[in-house]
Amino acid sequence: MPELPEVEVVARALDAALRGRELERAVFIGKCRLPFDAAATNAALGGKTVAGVRRRAKYLLIDFNAPSGLLAHLGMTGNFRIVRRGAPRQKHDRLAFILRGGDELRYADARRFGFVRLARMDGRERIPEELSRLGPEPLERAFTAKAMLERARKRKTPIKTFIMDQSVVVGVGNIYANEALFAAGVHPGRPAGTVAQEEWTRLAAGIKSVLRRAVKKGGSTIRDYAGVDGKEGAFQRSLNVYGRAGAPCPRCGAAIAAARHGGRSTFFCPECQT
DNA sequence: ATATTCCCCTGGAAGC
DNA sequence: TGCTTCCAGGGGAATA
Numbered sequence: 200m201p202e203l204p205e206v207e208v209v210a211r212a213l214d215a216a217l218r219g220r221e222l223e224r225a226v227f228i229g230k231c232r233l234p235f236d237a238a239a240t241n242a243a244l245g246g247k248t249v250a251g252v253r254r255r256a257k258y259l260l261i262d263f264n265a266p267s268g269l270l271a272h273l274g275m276t277g278n279f280r281i282v283r284r285g286a287p288r289q290k291h292d293r294l295a296f297i298l299r300g301g302d303e304l305r306y307a308d309a310r311r312f313g314f315v316r317l318a319r320m321d322g323r324e325r326i327p328e329e330l331s332r333l334g335p336e337p338l339e340r341a342f343t344a345k346a347m348l349e350r351a352r353k354r355k356t357p358i359k360t361f362i363m364d365q366s367v368v369v370g371v372g373n374i375y376a377n378e379a380l381f382a383a384g385v386h387p388g389r390p391a392g393t394v395a396q397e398e399w400t401r402l403a404a405g406i407k408s409v410l411r412r413a414v415k416k417g418g419s420t421i422r423d424y425a426g427v428d429g430k431e432g433a434f435q436r437s438l439n440v441y442g443r444a445g446a447p448c449p450r451c452g453a454a455i456a457a458a459r460h461g462g463r464s465t466f467f468c469p470e471c472q473t
Numbered sequence: 474a475t476a477t478t479c480c481c482c483t484g485g486a487a488g489c
Numbered sequence: 490t491g492c493t494t495c496c497a498g499g500g501g502a503a504t505a
Contacts, residue, residue, distance in 0.1 A: 232481075276483080310484085311481080311483080355475080355476075356476065423484090
């Protein structure tokens with residue numbers, strides 16, 4: 200499900216809901232992809248207070264007033280919600296975090312591609328070591344057309360696959376890669392190394408613009424995504440190419456084409472994107 | 474190193 | 490109405 204905008208929306212909602220609240224204990228409900236060590240989590244975080252919730256790439260970082268915190272990834276279908284303590288379990292509930300005061304944070308994940316786990320928040324940035332190889336945040340200064348041009352030199356991978364590579368730039372998944380390439384007028388199948396400087400300028404701007412607008416609209420709900428409040432995002436109504444094969448291009452009216460790159464569905468306008 | 478394919482898992486939609 | 494097949498916002502491992 201979630202790309203940068205969806206994870207950002209969840210992070211902000213969780214921050215508002217959890218900051219200052221004390222974790223009594225974590226409960227393993229069942230069937231997680233990765234083992235969840237409830238005993239270690241409780242030893243490290245039981246009785247601790249949530250200091251805040253952040254996003255890095257497509258990961259969520261839940262900080263406590265402790266050296267460790269929780270690291271989560273929503274995979275395709277993961278979601279968090281706040282419920283009254285003891286509320287009936289839903290089918291795919293995997294974990295519960297009991298909060299002092301009568302609520303609990305539930306983690307559910309139908310396809311189990313996501314995870315929540317205890318992690319040490321290392322260094323000045325308080326980032327778990329396993330996230331140290333991620334590329335720059337697209338909405339921060341380190342992400343520039345020039346840096347991307349340099350990074351893409353001699354690369355033959357399709358530009359769409361390239362911008363979805365989390366070591367190149369983080370947060371861009373299949374929906375927003377398609378949309379950003381449309382915004383920039385760049386064909387998704389172009390070898391990354393052939394994208395010229397002025398095209399990178401448009402593409403970097405397109406990535407930033409699409410992601411920012413999607414955050415403002417609460418993300419895109421194509422299928423499973425829902426916010427912490429259970430509400431759907433609205434940006435799916437603003438999509439120009441994603442999921443629109445055969446429909447007219449909003450810019451020129453040509454039929455939107457479909458293709459596959461790196462095993463994922465690609466949508467583009469064969470007239471506007473060259 | 475880089476490029477491509479496969480796999481993890483479940484559920485909904487589409488096809489027969 | 491069934492049964493089957495395909496597809497899905499991610500990411501990492503295994504191949505050439």
